[in-house]
Amino acid sequence: MAGLMLQGTGSDVGKSVLVAGLCRAFANRGLSVLPFKPQNMSNNAAVTPEGGEIGRAQALQALAARATPHTDMNPVLLKPQADRTSQLIVHGQVRGTLGAANFREARRPLLPEVMASYRRLAARCDLVVVEGAGSPAEINLRQGDIANMGFAREGGVPVVLVGDIDRGGVIAAIAGTRAVLEPEDATMIRGFLINKFRGDPALFADGYAGIERLSGWRGYGVVPWLPATVRLPSEDAVVLERGLGATPGRTLVACPILPRIANFDDLDPLRLEPEVDVAMIPPGTPIPADAALVILPGSKATLADMAFLREQGWDIDILAHRRQGGMVMGLCGGFQMLGRTIADPHGIEGPAGTVAGLGLLDVETELLPEKTVRPVRGRALEQDMQGYEIHLGTTRGPDADRPFARLDGGEADGALSADGRVIGTYCHGLFGSTGLRRALLEKIGARSAGRNHAAAVDAALDEIAMALERHLDVDGLLALAREGV
Structure with a gap:
């Protein structure tokens, strides 16, 4: 041995x-x-x-x-x-x-x-x-x-x-x-x-x-x-690279650093793109007004991070970004924050209760004790994708009838706003799918270099x-x- x-x-x-x-x-x-x-x-x-x-x-x-x-x-x-x-x-x-x-x-x-x-x-x-x-x-x-x-x-x-x-x-x-x-x-x-x-x-x-x-x-x-x-993917939030703006000629993607941010390596494939700057926004700093896309990341404590987001005034920044035609995407816990409400009736994350979300998607989330943990494959934005899910709870509502992805076997994932500018999904790791990443960047006016993230790693x-x-x-x-x- x-x-x-x-x-x-x-x-x-x-x-x-x-x-x-x-x-x-x-x-x-x-x-x-x-x-x-x-x-x-x-x-x-x-x-x-x-x-x-x-x-x-x-x-x-x-x-x-x-x-x-x-x-x-x-x-x-x-x-x-x-x-x-x-x-x-x-x-x-x-x-x-x-x-x-x-x-x-x-x-x-x-x-x-x-x-x-x-x-x-x-x-x-x-x-x-x-x-x-x-x-x-x-x-x-x-x-x-x-x-x-x-x-x-x-x-x-x-x-x-x-x-x-x-x-x-x-x-x-x-x-x-x-x-x-x-x-x-x-x-x-x-x-x-x-x-x-x-x-x-x-x-x-x-x-x-x-x-x-x-x-x-x-x-x-x-x-x-x-x-x-x-x-390489970073494991610890303490090493998150922080940036506050875009290089001239590049498209800015902004992601607020939440206290219980999870699976933030989801954004790593975007960092490979020569026309994209990824800015991790620290507490005390507004989300840049010139961001083309705001990504709400995964969270280990969605209700607490939702409260923190409001304390920072990031909700005001995100809603203003949306009114100006900007695109917003929520991943897992970030998806739950985009809805109208997040309910924790069993007190899984703390005292039982319900909090208001950002209301950018017409959906509601209920946290449940059973945890979904699985690799997934499917199609989104007319492209093949693969990733994985780690989450508690279910999300339902009219915008979920327009799913972001259709998983193998026919199961729906996520939700889209009527104009397609607000996206929610439970799938982590999806930006590693080259075609999907290209399609997403096209929506914000950026070209993808088409690099294979897995090969780069x-x-x-x-x-x-x-x-x-x-x-x-x-x-x-x-x-x-x-x-x-």
Whole structure:
């Protein structure tokens, strides 16, 4: 059973991309490799063929490994739906909610299920590449841990610690992690690597040697800043690129950043278009008046995000945009916000009640306990499309009688306004369908370059893998995985 785990000195040090890159590098060497993350916290989820949810990063890593995504690759997924509450997904299915008060106690019993998933994956392949969560230096979270050292020790998986030099203080971050870990945990770490280096690595030679001396761990290399990462889907909302206007001669698509924004990588294929600027609008900033299209994204807490949208005055901006002939599109939770009302009679998202939507579509939504999670195919805007659904509730009304899409099997999806300028859909990932993206852009006066988004992502993974082969001791990492602890 060969396994290798990357943990980080903190969040957003690049673990997800490095795991994806290593999966592709090992796959390019002819190895059967699979990704694994014991516990993830993200509202960016992917749907597996069997109808389960996993973190979007693990779906990307599966693509990198040239494997089919499976719920075993991310057995525990936490989806934040309030400041102190997260939906708990285990083996792809909803198992309830966790609050900050019972988080530590509730996760401890999940370790056997995590290990069962890991062992099933390991039995199917030559190598499992594991991604930790956050940092093992968060010793206040060590008791009951299943995401970092708790998993590594239970599975006997050697760890390589990732430090992000771009944020500064990487020497202290790695040496400090060594200092705060319990001896039994520290022995699981067999080395480190430096990520996101800009400039000449020779300038860091003394620092690299200093980390080896201070930590007692060997270095596996220095990874440069990888431009190809911008072509990969982002997992975390903290890395959302924010923009406020269009470049002259380009068409502006604006998307407000809601507190519980979900599956915002839906917009990634639009970023490939040379005639389009995608602006993620931060709180406190009006939606630009020159936007040709406003997209309301998915949400993990539709009612709360609807209230936030109004607090920001974005409802006024959107209604003005619509009066001026602009186009509006709602994806999943954003679709629900476009209707007349959103009802939560069972108190799924909080206190039971009903809130008013924007009223741009003559539909009403009722949130229901049963969750729809499935991949979908069909036709929309007279083009083939594919994507996936992850949502609670049903949406009905006169505008739903003009569906946006007709799914395979004849089922209707979404709704259209009478003039076709307001679109609602439950389908995520649809902009990856080249023909549909072209048809949508034509509606706002922009031409599509017709680029294949999936091919662009795949090429980026190959580029990253080649960079890791050049700058890391990949042979040494493979030997460490096979050696174990």
